[in-house]
Amino acid sequence: MGKAFSRLFKKSKDIRVLMLGLDAAGKTSLLYRIKLKETVPSIPTVGFSVETIHFQNLTFTIWDVGGQDKIRNLWRHYYVGTQVLVYVIDSSDRERLEESKQQLYRVLNDPEMREPILLVYANKCDLPGAMSVEEIANHLGLQQLVNRKWNISQSCAITGQGVNEGLSWLANQLTAAKKSMKNTSNNNNTKKSTTTTTATQQPVAEPVRT
Template sequence: MNLLLNRFVALGLDAAGKTTILYKLKLGEIVTTIPTIGFNVETVEYKNISFTVWDVGGQDKIRPLWRHYFQNTQGLIFVVDSNDRERVAEAQDELSKMLSEDELRDAVLLVFANKQDLPNAMTAAEITDKLGLSQLRGRRWYIQGTCATQGQGLYEGLDWLSAELSK
């Protein structure tokens, strides 16, 4: 089987669940994480695709470095903590800045609305609204509710990416 190699960058505010998602996909298990300073990079093979996923720390001090990971990126995986209502506007602001970057103009966007297991979590529809996803023009995007610790929704998101990349 011929694996297509694709490069993705996983971004989002700190504590959204990027590292947990990466290692759940890579190892099938939950790893104890600490705040990512810098990045983790892993190759995840799924169906016909091999994803190189760059999981870049989300703390505000290191967000200016995000743009250095955009080159040759086919897709952006943006992870949102669905329970963090106080910072969803900040997440929207960061996403909007990224999507205006020239290097990401052709990148597909997969949003993981993570932490859906928490009782106060916003739905994927609420997050779609708060991130302004419906207003995106000329951008292929998809939002998937997830619970990274249980692995729920992660493969559905990868299914969408896989289908988009084989178009």
């Protein structure tokens, strides 16, 4: 997983983030809470929104794609080059949790999405009856994702609760991947500099005396 993610990280200085989830999960509100640090009235995203943000010396380009049923088949067009998947769940909506799980695994099982790390935001944690992160993680079966780095963070797009905690975890993973990639590169360069090739010298024939 580490080597695979390092390859993704190496492709661009900016981190390509794909933000997905069911409609009404609060993706766009969460996106602008991250970018503007305030609540922005939003309407359901038809198509996509894209924003660039800076966090802990990292630059993220976040693609927020609409979650309505009729456009979910378009999600796959945004997979290529994705380094991070942010999946947003309405933690107060128990009735659609199974649907959200099905859509999540449809994304994760796509060949283009087997390497990105996963950050799940259990959004709308301020609403009555909101599920805990433990309950959501268990229902989603996140513990089974043994070959993928993942985290789940409670969040509220209105107040900002939990948003930075999720981003901090993400930044730590990315920084570690970058450091690992740099160390690997340095080790390879060291090996190259210490490797010598010995040429075989052919004996020079003595001149024949007559």
